[in-house]
Amino acid sequence: MLLKCVLRDLQEEEEEEAGKNLLQVHLNGLLQTDDRIALKEITRQLHLENVVGDKVFGSFAENLSFLLEALKKGDRSSSRPVLFVLDEFDLFAAHKNQTLLYNLLDVSQSAQAPVAVVGVTCRLDVLELLEKRVKSRFSHRQIHLLSDPTFAEYLGRVRTRLGLPDHFPDGRFAADWNASVETLCEDKSVEEVLRRHFNSSKDFRSLHVLLMLCLSRVSVAKPSIRPADLLEASRLCFADAKANMLHGLSILELCLIIAMKHLNDVYEGEPFNLQMVHNEFKKFLQRKSNSMYNFDPPVILKAFEHLQQLEMIRPVDSSSAKTQREYQLMRLMLDHSQIMEALQKYPQCPTEVKQWAMSAFG
């Protein structure tokens, strides 16, 4: 975003030669996953498709130099400057031999043509990813956009994002809204919630998600944000997804998970299979002597497979051909505390199931 603003300013400022002359090539690591594709994209963005035509080039370097030659203006003394912007720069470093990077940086270093290369990435160690020959051609000019706000600055950001700008059409509404935002930020519970978010992650995006969820509760009937909205939005952000999914399981599946938990406790994390889980479940049924949960083995197998589809259990190795389904070893992907928490929230959980879960010896 910063880059876009700068480029826009540059073009607006210098209306004569430089602004109009500058050619920009924007490449993105996510889209151009290969050097060939990148080269085609460069050709396209420089509008040189008809010049290249059907030529076959021996190497990447030849192709690139041909393109840059073609940019030379009429009097052959100068050529148009080209600015290469590489988004997701670290993904380009994963290409084979890093040819694109090598050639681009080579051209920019050797002053054959006026070329500038700007890379944008979110990895701090991106220089480690570059090969030696590429790294040596890099001018080592880095601009770090690290933001490290304090909590007060964080609160200030919340205020600015939520507040309406001055040029909003309805002035009175804007004034009321901004006043309500001020009172909101001074509320104690709101500050606690924001501090919790600040402690978990300081970056802008997670703040955005929180504010977005919060604003979605504003409507024509209720034109202001209340602390309760922020609390609700925070609860949605911090909800444990797996616990939410555990909430929707049937009782049989829940009993199977508790049996797996007991197996994990007794055997300390060794993988289990369906027969072992069924055995554990049968021990529970024998003790409780109620016939409500006496299901046939195929029904239990279906419940087990449903859990596998939800990826709550995962096979230890993926060779499913040799062993039968009932004997394939699996691991549980849930944590002890997640299961216990989900049990508390489970609707209409039978007491004997709860007691079984909390007993120490299965």
Next chain:
Amino acid sequence: MSALLQHGGYEEESLRRVTGQLPCRDVQAGLLLSLMGPPHQYSYPSIFIYGHRSSGKSHVMHVLLKELELPHATVGCVECLSVAVLFEQVLLSFFGCDAASLLPRSPSLSDFVRVYRQQRSQCPSKQTRYIVMEKAELLRDADANLLPALLRLQELVEDNVTVVLLSEIVWDKFRPNTGCFEPLLLHFPDYSKGELQQVLSRDKHPSYSAEFYSSYINILLGVFFSVCRDLRELRHLAALNFPKFCEPLAEGKVKETDAHKLWRNIEPHLKKAMRTVYLREVSSLQWEQMQQTEERDTAAVRGLSAHTHVELPYYSKFLLIAAYLASYNPARTDKRFFLKHHGKIRKTNFLKKNEKTSNHLLGPKPFPLDRLLAIFYSVVDSRVAPTASIFSQISSLVTLQLLTQVSHADQLDAPKYKCAVSMDFICAISRCVCTCFLIHGSRRENRIVQVNGPFTSFLLKENVFFL
């Protein structure tokens, strides 16, 4: 209820229609609607909706998009064997088939974004465009750059587009290692028992009253709720079993309000359904035919599992029993069980670490062919010559997948096998051959011992079962 779905950007009439089609999903629909915002404004670049199967995710999205007439493209990721299908579908829905034909033969993401940008500059969007991807967990198996690019699509194509991912797997399992743009996470909770009752009662039969149908649903939920909460399965079961429920009413034996008699009539039927239709052992057509022929003697339903329909020749049955004994008994006990005069047995407390868990829990062990034949000859009570027909029966057992071959197919002289059937199957088979087996299970070993025939009685320990 309609008060929840009020939004300035959309017509009241269509919102009312939406509420009518989405029972028990008002909260989620309202949240989605407020996140979508007025159609001409940009909304959040990507939204991830997760929840159990049949919790209404696709249904809510589709109803909202159709009734409010927003431009959208629905892609089922199951159909997208290659990304080309995905790209074509999106371009087709938004810009027509001319745009879709602009894509090259095997398009990359770069081509897709380029064509999209071209089309977008020709027809800019006045409303937010939505791309809905169902079963999004399959996107994880595609190229590594596809998922992060889709999450950022709004930024890459510079258009008012939002990608909505629907899945039943949680987002934590999607996140790529190097991070990506985090979508907005929304959870669709499962239906509670009351809500299920409410939704299922909507399919009421025209010739019966609503209370009658909802009492039927109540009984159905009582039987199936602890096992299955999937709305689609329950609807299917409700539709299949309703004629049986109405039978006594049609015959004039009971009145509508006679709940107890109706319950007594339907309950064993539902229990049988759980063993068959729910497990897809019989098809729905077979089930309906069964109900019509009124078999009172509960003849065995011809299910899909092996033990109900495979008829084996005489010696194959013995071979299978011998294979089961070979798989589940440790080799050193063979001498004791299958020889007439086995001499003294030294009690060895030496047990390998794995044998501490019962063999029945760990699964069958492989055994060589010689051992199988040795046990076979001691189990069969008549003299059998080792002809080729015996060996060919072993091969056919492998083809039927009742035995699995563990060794490599090239190894011809000492092949190894494993028994692939359960104890129930063996019990069913041994009943046919009229022998009597003792299953003696202790904590350390499970021994299956044959009692009749040339063997004398053995010492019996605890946990003895007769067949």
